[in-house]
Structure formats: C-alpha cells, structure tokens
Amino acid sequence: xxxxxxxxxxxxxxxxxxxxxxxxxxxxxxxxxxxxxxxxxxxxxxxxxxxxxxxxxxxxxxxxxxxxxxxxxxxxxxxxxxxxxxxxxxxxxxxxxxxxxxxxxxxxxxxxxxxxxxxxxxxxxxxxxxxxxxxxxxxxxxxxxxxxxxxxxxxxxxxxxxxxxxxxxxxxxxxxxxxxxxxxxxxxxxxxxxxxxxxxxxxxxxxxxxxxxxxxxxxxxxxxxxxxxxxxxxxxxxxxxxxxxxxxxxxxxxxxxxxxxxxxxxxxxxxxxxxxxxxxxxxxxxxxxxxxxxxxxxxxxxxxxxxxxxxxxxxxxxxxxxxxxxxxxxxxxxxxxxxxxxxxxxxxxxxxxxxxxxxxxxxxxxxxxxxxxxxxxxxxxxxxxxxxxxxxxxxxxxxxxxxxxxxxxxxxxxxxxxxxxxxxxxxxxxxxxxxxxxxxxxxxxxxxxxxxxxxxxxxxxxxxxxxxxxxxxxxxxxxxxxxxxxxxxxxxxxxxxxxxxxxxxxxxxxxxxxxx
Numbered sequence: 253x254x255x256x257x258x259x260x261x262x263x264x265x266x267x268x269x270x271x272x273x274x275x276x277x278x279x280x281x282x283x284x285x286x287x288x289x290x291x292x293x294x295x296x297x298x299x300x301x302x303x304x305x306x307x308x309x310x311x312x313x314x315x316x317x318x319x320x321x322x323x324x325x326x327x328x329x330x331x332x333x334x335x336x337x338x339x340x341x342x343x344x345x346x347x348x349x350x351x352x353x354x355x356x357x358x359x360x361x362x363x364x365x366x367x368x369x370x371x372x373x374x375x376x377x378x379x380x381x382x383x384x385x386x387x388x389x390x391x392x393x394x395x396x397x398x399x400x401x402x403x404x405x406x407x408x409x410x411x412x413x414x415x416x417x418x419x420x421x422x423x424x425x426x427x428x429x430x431x432x433x434x435x436x437x438x439x440x441x442x443x444x445x446x447x448x449x450x451x452x453x454x455x456x457x458x459x460x461x462x463x464x465x466x467x468x469x470x471x472x473x474x475x476x477x478x479x480x481x482x483x484x485x486x487x488x489x490x491x492x493x494x495x496x497x498x499x500x501x502x503x504x505x506x507x508x509x510x511x512x513x514x515x516x517x518x519x520x521x522x523x524x525x526x527x528x529x530x531x532x533x534x535x536x537x538x539x540x541x542x543x544x545x546x547x548x549x550x551x552x553x554x555x556x557x558x559x560x561x562x563x564x565x566x567x568x569x570x571x572x573x574x575x576x577x578x579x580x581x582x583x584x585x586x587x588x589x590x591x592x593x594x595x596x597x598x599x600x601x602x603x604x605x606x607x608x609x610x611x612x613x614x615x616x617x618x619x620x621x622x623x624x625x626x627x628x629x630x631x632x633x634x635x636x637x638x639x640x641x642x643x644x645x646x647x648x649x650x651x652x653x654x655x656x657x658x659x660x661x662x663x664x665x666x667x668x669x670x671x672x673x674x675x676x677x678x679x680x681x682x683x684x685x686x687x688x689x690x691x692x693x694x695x696x697x698x699x700x701x702x703x704x705x706x707x708x709x710x711x712x713x714x715x716x717x718x719x720x721x722x723x724x725x726x727x728x729x730x731x732x733x734x735x736x737x738x739x740x741x742x743x744x745x746x747x748x749x750x751x752x753x754x755x756x757x758x759x760x761x762x763x764x765x766x767x768x
Contacts, residue, residue, distance in 0.1 A: 285659065286635075286739035288683070290576050293735065295715040296638040296762055297611060298565070299340060299348045299583040305330050306581040307571065308430075308482055308545035309562045310337055311354075311368035311388050313408070314552050319345055320408045321562065321583070322354055322388070324365060330580045331572045335362040335393070341408075344607050345560070345586040354388075354411050355402055360418065361394030365430040365482055368408070370551045375442070375459045378403040387460055389444070391429040396422040399431050399446070401460060420463045425449055430482045432547060433460070439524045445485040445500070450476050452483045452502060456524065467526040470502065474516050475534045477507020482515075482545040485522065488559055488591040490598065497591060497598055498522040500529075501537065503545050505568050509536055510695045512569035513544035519591065519598040537600060539697030540677070540731035541567045541690065542718070543584055559589040560605065565718055565731060570688035575735050584731060585713055585720055601726035604713060612640055612760040620757040626745040633761040635741045641712040641759045648706040649751035655712070657719075657743045658682070664734050666721065668708060673699045675723075675730065683736035697730055 294300060304326055311322035318341045325338030337355035340348040355363045368388045371378065378385040386404040388411065391397050400417035404410060422428045430447045436456070444455040444463065451470030455463040470480060484501040500518045508514025515537045520529030537543065546563025563584040566574070574580060585608065590601045616633050620626060626643070633639045634657065645653055647670050655666045664682040668675050677695040685691040701708060701724070713720040719732045745754060 285661065286741075288736050288739060290578065292637065292739070293576055293717050294579070295582050295718065297346050297608070298585060298715050298718065299342075300581065301325065301338060301579055302350055303330075303579050304328065305332055305572075306338060306564075306579075306583075307332065307566070308365045308564050309547060309583060310365050310390070312547055312549040312560075312562060313368040313370065313386065314549055315370055315384075315386060315407055318343055318407075319549065319560075320368065320386075321348065322368065323564075323583070325353065327353055330577055335364055337363050337388075337390070339408075344610070345605055346607060346611060351409070355390065355413075358392075358413065359394075360392040360398070360400065362392075364391035364393045364397065365545070366390030366399075367432045367547070368550065369433055369435065369442075369460075371403075371460070376401075376403065376461065377459070378405075380405050383407050389431045389433045389460065391431065392418055393429070397426075397428040398422045399444070399463075414461075416461070419461050420444075420446075420455065427479050432482075432484045434485065434550065436524050441524070443485070443524065445483045447480045447483050447502070450480055452480060452500070454485075454525070454527065466524075469500065469518075469527045473529070473532050474502065474518065475504055475507045475514075478505045480504055482547060484547045485527065486548055486559060487522075488589065491590055491592045493593070495593075498527065499589075499591065499600065500527055501546070501548075505544070508541070508567075509539055509697075510541050511690050511693070512541060512567040514538070514541075515544060515546055515563070517600055519600075531597065535599070537602060538563075538729045538731050539675075539695070540720075540729070541569075541695055542733045543729075543731040544568070546584065548589065558605075561587045561589050561602065563731075565733065567690070567733075569690050573687045574733065575684045575687060582715075582718060585715075590726070599727070602729045603722055603726035604711070604720075608640070608713070611763050613763045614760065616761040618757070618759040621755065623754050623757070624750060624752050625747065626743070626754060626757050628743045628759070630741050631743065631759075633759055634743050635739055636761055637714070637716045637740065638762045639714055639760060641714070641743065641757070642710060643745060643757040644707065644709045644755045645745075645747070646706060646753040646755060647701065647708055647747070648753075650747040650749045652748045653708065653745065653752065654747075655710075655743070655745050657714070658740050659736075659738050659742065661738060662736055662740070664719065664732075666730075668699060668701075668710075668723075670699065670701055670706065673701070675699050675728070677719075677730060677732050679732060679734045682734040683738070685735075695730065695732060697728060700724060700728055
C-alpha cells in the first residue's frame, strides 16, 4: 500500500513538473506538431555535462587508452560562475563517462583554462609509483591571473596541487591566461603558449616549474576585435609532401566574422623561441557562430598520428541565455585537423573523426543517386534529431543549392550560392530565437567552390540542437546552434535549376548503443 501511494505521488509530481516547464510550448492544433522540451535538447553523441554550466575544453590528454576531457565548469549553477575543472573520459571520443570535479578553487583563485601533459621523462620529479605523472598547467584567477600546476599519480583521476604555486607570476597585465603546453623535442624542453591580451606569449621550461619568457606573437597580425584566448601551438605534416609546418590557434572574443566568439589560425615556423608566419591574412577555423576556445589533444600515440580537436559549441553573446536551464553547453564533435598547400598558401582542413562511423546506423538509412532534388517528409531519422547526412552535387548548371530542415512551422536553411561565392545559414525561423538578436541574423561563409569542377561535397552532422557541416573535404566548416519549438520531421535539398544533379545522398541515424 505504501509503495503504491508513493508511486501515485511520483506520477502526479512528474505531470505537474512537466506542465510547469518553462521550456515547452502548447501543441498546435495540427496533430503533426510535437512539442520540444528541454529533455529533447540534450545531445546524443556530443559531450555535455549532466548538470550545470560548461565552457572551454581544458587539459585534453590521451593516456593508456583513454581520452581525458577536462572543461570549465560551474558545479553550482547553469550560468558562468566560479570556475572548476570538470572531468570526463572516453575510449572512443563519443561514449563519455562524466567524473568528479578534478580541480576546485582555493586561496589563489578559481581555476581557469589550461592544458595537461604526460611527463614521461619525469622532468618535474613528481613521479611516484608505476604511473607516469600527468601534469595539469592552468590559470589561477584571483586578484591577478597566474599559472599553476597540479599532478596526478593515478592516470588523471585524482589531482594534487603543487605546493609552490604559482609557477609563473603575472607581469602586471589583466589578461594572462590559458596556458597550452607541449614538449619541444628539438631542444628537450617544454614550451608554453599563453594568451596575453591581444597577442600570445611563448615561454620555455626544463621542468614545468621554472619558466623563461621567449617572445610575443600577434601584434598587428590577425583579428583584434577582442582579447585573444585559449591558444594552441602544434606541428602538422603538409599532405602529399615531406614538409612540416607549425600551426597557431588563437580564439578571440569578440571579433569573429559573424559576431561574438571565434577562432583564427596562423601557419608558419617555430624554432623553440619565436613563431613567424609568411601571411598576414586572417583565417578562421570555422565560420559558424558556435565553435570557440577549441584546443587539441596532447600525447596521441605516434601510431595514431592524428591531431584531434574539440571546441566549445556556443558563443559568448548568448551562451548564458540559451533555452536550457538545468545544464548549458555542448562540445563540438571531435575533429581531425590536417594541413594542405593550395596555390602557395597553407590551409587547415577539419573533418569529424573516423570513430563517428562506428555509431552510424545502416538499419535506418536513406540512399539516393543521380537525382535533381531530395525531399524527405515525416522521416523517422530526421524526427530523432540526431543523424548524419552527406551528399555530392554537381552545380555546373545551378547557381544556388539550398538544404532546408524543419517542420511545417519552422525551418533552418543552408544556401550554397555559386554565383555570389557564399554559403548562408538562416536560423531566423528555426524555433526559439528571441533570447538574442544574433540568432536572427544570417551567418555567412566563403563557398570556395572549384571553378573547374563545380562539384560540392557536404557532410552534415546534426545532434538535437546543433548543426555542424563540412564541405569540400573539410576545407570549410560551419557550426551552428538552434533550438526548435517543435520536432523537426523533414529535410530537403533543392537547386534553382531542374538541371541540378545530386550524384549521391545518404542519411544515417545513430545506433541505439550510443543513445543516452
């Protein structure tokens, strides 16, 4: 009797909570509309915290078969607040286990962004037991920002702060943060890339404890609409050659090409002391509005060899007011960075990691070839809200190709305009948009379509409220958030000419093994 009574009370409580949800709307009179709630916004194959606020990825490091993802975290609420390091691990970059908070504030300040390394040579002297010490290098944000250490004896699960923190004091500037550290083999020393106002600074150290200033980079180069943040420096091979170049990422807020937050990059040379680049053109890793503060993994095995990237999928213009309340923010799909040379210029390519294919379902899929358009209505895969779509189109006789996803009341469109040379994302009718004016504005990117082949290949990755699409084999990327009021159930691809040729189209859902 007692069990039945409490079951009844629980049932009533659930109904009342559902009715009072501030993130649901009344169902329209048309029965085809299915109302979205906050629970429907949680992604399936992107990392997001179970509760509360998350922003920048931190301390990306691989160790003994596990990818560690630390992140800026407020364990006390769903808006930005006193920063901790949250922690999650995965064996495949998709199934994440969210763990206890790794680093918490102390008398030196809160815990801002940073990186983590495996000190396999024990340069710090921290080694104790059989495990190589993992060392986190982070910004202590108190009255001034300074750099500190923490170390782990158990492969990254528990951490001890270094008793002599900070290891790099502030020279007297307000923005002195986000250390990304790597081992520079040529000189057998550690190199720190640090955000310092409107530029980055390089420091070197033999032991991660004693740091020497080397040089600045960034004055008069690149975008300067806001402060530089979350830098990353790494070396990449140039595809198809025996050449290697150095790449520097620098996030900036504000000042991105479509407003608010964004990340620029530079390709050049680094000798352990200074970074130089042959070009002053500002390049962006992503023309969407929702890929910021991304950095790459340390300690990826040589047998793998990939440079793996994860970014924070939001924008500081509206991150704190998006229509979720119990949790906020998602990480991008993990991406592989590669480097190519084209017409004497070095350019980055970004593509989803191959592990994504392990979770794409062949049981619920659609494949079409040599057609003039795609029209999917009341489609189960689209209604799931999480899927991958890809297609190749010949635009020789077509000026514009438009992909649209939505329902009878809402839509989000991507237009590829060969004549203007632009890609435009319009989310002004995508659902909830009134929480920030930027959601009502078009998002624009160069198309960069080949003038000889006119062939466009596109990969679209959708997960509940995020749209990430890559075209021309990762030459271009746009990452965009949206928040439907009603379940999306249709997708179309249409050219402005009957002579549009879609050579192949594929739609795949997500396997149940990944559904959370």
